[in-house]
Amino acid sequence: MAKYRKLSRTSSQRKALLRGQVTQLLHHGKIVTTEAKAKEVAKIAEGLIALAVKEKDNFDEVTVQAKVARKDKTGRRVKEVVDGKKVTVYDTVEKTIKKDQPSRLHARRQMLKVLYPVQEEDSNKKMKKVDMPNKLFDDIAPKYVDRKGGYTRIIKIGQRKGDGALEVVLELV
Numbered sequence: 748m749a750k751y752r753k754l755s756r757t758s759s760q761r762k763a764l765l766r767g768q769v770t771q772l773l774h775h776g777k778i779v780t781t782e783a784k785a786k787e788v789a790k791i792a793e794g795l796i797a798l799a800v801k802e803k804d805n806f807d808e809v810t811v812q813a814k815v816a817r818k819d820k821t822g823r824r825v826k827e828v829v830d831g832k833k834v835t836v837y838d839t840v841e842k843t844i845k846k847d848q849p850s851r852l853h854a855r856r857q858m859l860k861v862l863y864p865v866q867e868e869d870s871n872k873k874m875k876k877v878d879m880p881n882k883l884f885d886d887i888a889p890k891y892v893d894r895k896g897g898y899t900r901i902i903k904i905g906q907r908k909g910d911g912a913l914e915v916v917l918e919l920v
Contacts, residue, residue: 793896
């Protein structure tokens with residue numbers, strides 16, 4: 748018995764297709780695709796979610812000092828003249844950050860091997876990068892802590908008009 752479906756594609760095309768669909772599933776929560784693709788995507792997504800659930804609490808809270816540029820009312824950096832040059836003024840601020848433990852860092856890197864970078868528009872029509880491993884650890888994993896697998900659901904919606912392929916909705920439970 749085969750370990751995976753070939754989906755009538757070369758290995759590089761198949762890998763790119765599945766990576767894209769897994770990324771979109773985790774970003775949006777649901778996708779519409781064919782049944783064969785959905786079953787393959789569900790396998791990969793379930794593994795990533797299981798990894799996120801396992802490693803979601805493996806971090807340390809660390810307080811660090813950071814230099815942050817001082818800004819005026821309009822949001823622009825404040826500049827001073829020093830020795831005839833304009834120099835940005837910096838303030839030292841203490842921040843608390845999450846420092847991954849080695850196992851969580853490894854899990855993050857495993858996720859980044861599969862997930863594509865995602866950008867979305869913010870309220871100011873600017874493109875903003877979405878940190879997908881963080882979304883998995885902070886948003887998706889806490890929902891599934893008490894669940895032992897079965898993080899996705901496949902709902903059949905009928906045949907596609909063009910080629911008659913069975914279409915399904917693949918969604919996070």
